[in-house]
Amino acid sequence: MKVLGLETSCDETGLAIFDSEQINSDNQGLVGQVLYSQIELHALYGGVVPELASRDHIRKLVPLLNELLEQCDMKKSEIDAIAYTKGPGLIGALMTGALFGRSLAYGLDIPAIGIHHMEGHLLAPLMGANPPAFPFVSLLVSGGHTLLIAAHGVGQYEILGESIDDAAGECFDKAAKMLGLPYPGGPNIAKLAETGNPDAYALPRPMLHRGLDFSFSGMKTAVHNLIKDTEGSDSDPQVRADIAASFQHAVVDTLVKKCVKALKQAGMSRLVIAGGVSANTHLRETLEAELDKINATVHYAPPALCTDNGAMIAYAGFERLQAGQSDDLAVSCIPRWPM
Numbered sequence: 001m002k003v004l005g006l007e008t009s010c011d012e013t014g015l016a017i018f019d020s021e022q023i024n025s026d027n028q029g030l031v032g033q034v035l036y037s038q039i040e041l042h043a044l045y046g047g048v049v050p051e052l053a054s055r056d057h058i059r060k061l062v063p064l065l066n067e068l069l070e071q072c073d074m075k076k077s078e079i080d081a082i083a084y085t086k087g088p089g090l091i092g093a094l095m096t097g098a099l100f101g102r103s104l105a106y107g108l109d110i111p112a113i114g115i116h117h118m119e120g121h122l123l124a125p126l127m128g129a130n131p132p133a134f135p136f137v138s139l140l141v142s143g144g145h146t147l148l149i150a151a152h153g154v155g156q157y158e159i160l161g162e163s164i165d166d167a168a169g170e171c172f173d174k175a176a177k178m179l180g181l182p183y184p185g186g187p188n189i190a191k192l193a194e195t196g197n198p199d200a201y202a203l204p205r206p207m208l209h210r211g212l213d214f215s216f217s218g219m220k221t222a223v224h225n226l227i228k229d230t231e232g233s234d235s236d237p238q239v240r241a242d243i244a245a246s247f248q249h250a251v252v253d254t255l256v257k258k259c260v261k262a263l264k265q266a267g268m269s270r271l272v273i274a275g276g277v278s279a280n281t282h283l284r285e286t287l288e289a290e291l292d293k294i295n296a297t298v299h300y301a302p303p304a305l306c307t308d309n310g311a312m313i314a315y316a317g318f319e320r321l322q323a324g325q326s327d328d329l330a331v332s333c334i335p336r337w338p339m
């Protein structure tokens with residue numbers, strides 16, 4: 001089955017084709033993908049402007065589909081089903097992809113299915129020939145969410161913990177802004193941290209010993225105070241690198257400790273990490289080392305499938321369609337949609 005996936009929940013227009021018959025080949029079923037980022041468009045305003053995001057998705061969707069089909073050497077008529085992001089996200093942006101996907105499926109007389117964006121992230125590391133088996137604990141860390149989930153099967157998700165305020169990615173973005181680094185902050189902080197000392201400054205690990213929930217809003221204040229305390233010296237590249245490394249270390253340490261706790265509480269031995277922050281190398285390496293100590297394993301997608309993309313929506317769509325689900329002709333988007 002060849003599924004076209006469409007992702008338009010925020011500022012990336014992502015399209016991809018997943019072919020279940022090619023799951024054992026080198027491409028792991030991912031026949032092709034195109035991704036257009038609106039980052040430059042929104043950079044002028046210091047954040048995503050919803051109206052501009054919707055207009056830009058509309059402008060790009062049809063040309064990107066043509067580019068994708070050309071890349072895959074496929075005709076529209078060869079697509080078997082269409083999956084689009086139904087929520088959560090910016091309502092206007094979601095509607096562009098949903099309406100485009102639903103209408104194209106109607107025209108081609110094939111099924112269409114709306115996908116929860118975070119389920120797309122959650123299932124992305126399962127694409128390929130040897131996916132980690134259910135059940136597993138999933139750490140979903142993106143710009144809008146920080147969730148610990150016990151995943152018992154496709155669609156069977158039990159929330160173990162979540163952030164009571166800022167998401168981990170949001171925290172990276174805010175700390176980056178304070179350090180004068182551009183959006184998205186995560187990769188830029190990670191880069192700056194490469195030359196820094198993670199133990200240079202002691203930053204808080206909020207709610208470390210309180211269940212499986214997270215709180216990251218206090219980190220903002222801590223970084224702000226640290227920058228103020230080192231004022232004058234913060235223009236010193238080493239001080240900036242040390243702040244970035246200490247900050248990254250504090251966030252990663254908190255995430256890792258909660259993951260270990262969640263695995264123990266759920267009685268599981270597999271951890272799957274997903275969402276933009278799961279592309280972070282320090283997080284991956286620390287998890288590998290710590291989970292090894294408790295005979296558990298960590299699984300993740302290649303970096304390009306960690307941040308927003310069409311492939312994860314295509315794959316989640318395939319899984320849902322396999323389970324016998326599809327959406328009717330009425331298009332509905334859900335901007336705020338709990339997992």
Ligand code: KG4
Pocket residue numbers: 121141142143144145168169170172173184185186187190275276277278279280281306307308
């Ligand atoms: O999943 P995603 O692409 O979009 C949302 O659904 O939110 O996640 C974006 C978030 C941003 O906050 C970005 O700063 C963060 O993921 N991110 C990273 C890295 N790459 C992206 N955070 C830390 N380290 C990275 N390498």
Ligand code: ZN
Pocket residue numbers: 117121142143275276307308
């Ligand atoms: Zn996302």
